[in-house]
Amino acid sequence: MIQEKVGRDRNTGIMEELLLYILDNNIDEIVPKFSFQLGFFYPEIMKISTKYRINDQELLEMLVKHKYAIRELHDKYVRCPYCKSYRLLVQLKCPHCGSTNVSKVTLVSHVPCGYIGVLEEMNISEGKRICPKCEKKLGAKDKDWLQIGSLYKCDKCGELFEIPSVQFKCVTCNKTFGYKEAEYENIYKYKINFEKIKSLTKKILLKSIINELKKDNVKVEINPQLTGLSGLKHTATLQAKKDNNSLLVDILFEGEIDDIMSIYGKIIDLGQPNHIILIPKNISEDLSLDESQLKIVKYDKISDIPNLIRKKIK
Ligand SMILES: [Zn+2]
Ligand SMILES: [Zn+2]
Numbered sequence: 437m438i439q440e441k442v443g444r445d446r447n448t449g450i451m452e453e454l455l456l457y458i459l460d461n462n463i464d465e466i467v468p469k470f471s472f473q474l475g476f477f478y479p480e481i482m483k484i485s486t487k488y489r490i491n492d493q494e495l496l497e498m499l500v501k502h503k504y505a506i507r508e509l510h511d512k513y514v515r516c517p518y519c520k521s522y523r524l525l526v527q528l529k530c531p532h533c534g535s536t537n538v539s540k541v542t543l544v545s546h547v548p549c550g551y552i553g554v555l556e557e558m559n560i561s562e563g564k565r566i567c568p569k570c571e572k573k574l575g576a577k578d579k580d581w582l583q584i585g586s587l588y589k590c591d592k593c594g595e596l597f598e599i600p601s602v603q604f605k606c607v608t609c610n611k612t613f614g615y616k617e618a619e620y621e622n623i624y625k626y627k628i629n630f631e632k633i634k635s636l637t638k639k640i641l642l643k644s645i646i647n648e649l650k651k652d653n654v655k656v657e658i659n660p661q662l663t664g665l666s667g668l669k670h671t672a673t674l675q676a677k678k679d680n681n682s683l684l685v686d687i688l689f690e691g692e693i694d695d696i697m698s699i700y701g702k703i704i705d706l707g708q709p710n711h712i713i714l715i716p717k718n719i720s721e722d723l724s725l726d727e728s729q730l731k732i733v734k735y736d737k738i739s740d741i742p743n744l745i746r747k748k749i750k
């Protein structure tokens with residue numbers, strides 16, 4: 437039971453780190469890439485999957501399970517049924533005798549005499565192909581002779597056929613197999629559900645702030661109840677305390693920037709010297725703020741916030 441809970445908590449932690457990483461890097465789709473060494477892999481999430489030694493697929497399925505991502509078919513590929521490798525060589529086979537000794541040939545018609553046959557099988561005289569029926573030179577393409585199509589010819593049994601059989605040879609385990617035995621695997625991509633993630637961002641962020649500050653023995657209270665000079669009740673995103681130092685923090689995300697005016701009023705009413713507001717860097721440039729009254733801290737990425745607060749409390 438306890439083991440199970442530990443595993444679940446660990447996975448939640450990993451997933452939350454991944455969600456912050458997705459938000460910070462604006463990843464809207466996680467698309468697989470292929471390498472002969474790794475097979476299909478997902479470069480966008482590799483930083484997290486290698487850090488925690490967790491399988492890419494397992495990590496992505498966690499996102500899907502919690503509806504943070506939607507799984508979509510990216511493509512389908514053949515893989516070896518014996519060792520699951522995608523490192524395959526493709527061979528063509530004669531459907532009649534099974535030999536791989538087949539050649540592609542050109543079917544032509546000689547216009548003057550109406551002969552139909554295989555171009556590559558005609559005799560050559562003085563560098564020119566000779567028609568086996570009228571024994572004259574074949575002449576000019578598209579005028580004296582026409583290409584009707586391409587065929588395969590078995591060099592073992594002599595059979596002519598339009599569609600050869602396919603055989604795969606696995607480079608990894610050396611076994612051969614046909615399309616009947618082949619595994620035809622779905623390869624998925626993952627679309628990020630930003631709406632769902634954003635509703636959770638603050639919760640994840642607060643959790644990581646608490647964890648980060650715990651290392652420095654800083655206590656964090658979320659949404660503390662405070663009374664202003666006017667007697668009005670206020671709250672802030674969090675209050676951090678270490679020894680006799682205290683820091684009040686309000687955190688604004690991109691969509692919440694209009695709240696800055698009410699925060700301004702609150703800061704004046706509370707009159708606490710250590711009250712900072714964290715706002716996104718890209719937004720703050722368009723904003724004219726009275727920085728003599730407001731202690732603004734600009735953040736570039738959401739994942740930078742815990743460390744920015746950490747620096748302020750020291
Ligand atoms: Zn194999
Ligand atoms: Zn054959």
Ligand SMILES: [Zn+2]
Nearest residue numbers: 546549567570
């Ligand atoms: Zn002819």
